Amino acid sequence: EVQLVESGGALVQPGGSLRLSCVVSDNSFRTSSMNWVRQAPGKGLEWISFITSGSSTMYYADSVKGRFTISRDNAKNSLYLQMNDLRDDDTAVYYCARDCNSPRPRPNWFGPWGQGTLVTVSS
């Protein structure tokens, strides 16, 4: 069964930067679109970014557009999220999730999901 493992979460001050990583356990990664979804403590799910398998198409939620950048390295089965100018309301668990209908170049339904990595933005 494919596994996704996120890393890079930390405590960071407002205005700071952080880079999250997600490693996928098998080569299905190379033909899969991928997503980042976050969940603030005790709250619901918020999709934040999408990237196609060949990195030709990327989408962002308005809440992170211009501050966050999604990227991937198919040779390393890895997905990344560069987060700049972090704010208090970016505090959340960040999940990477495989897109389940990759021929369609926009977010579809997701599975599986990683266990998540916690980002805390606080002074």
Add this chain to the structure above:
Amino acid sequence: DIVMTQSPDSLAVSLGERATINCKSSQSVLYSFNNKNHLAWYQQKPGQPPKLLIYWASTRDSGVPERFSGSGSGTDFTLTISSLQAEDVALYFCQQYHDTPTTFGGGTKLEIK
């Protein structure tokens, strides 16, 4: 953006009884091109990531027990658990993928009565 509204916020059901969770979208998520509803359901147990249950509004993901079923079309959808088991205690979310950004409902907390 399409707004997804779930009801109720929380639900307590006796073991073996039926549980019903509703999800309403602010606009239709039925895609005329393929006549499919772009609606998924997820289960999230405490301390775990979400797990896909259903996509295309009514297609169970591989390995999902038959007691889970999805129904509805257009703007109104339902997740039904036909006979509640103890391991079904969780948060349940609906998601529309008709438009970008994809959006989730606020979640329904399911407990045992």
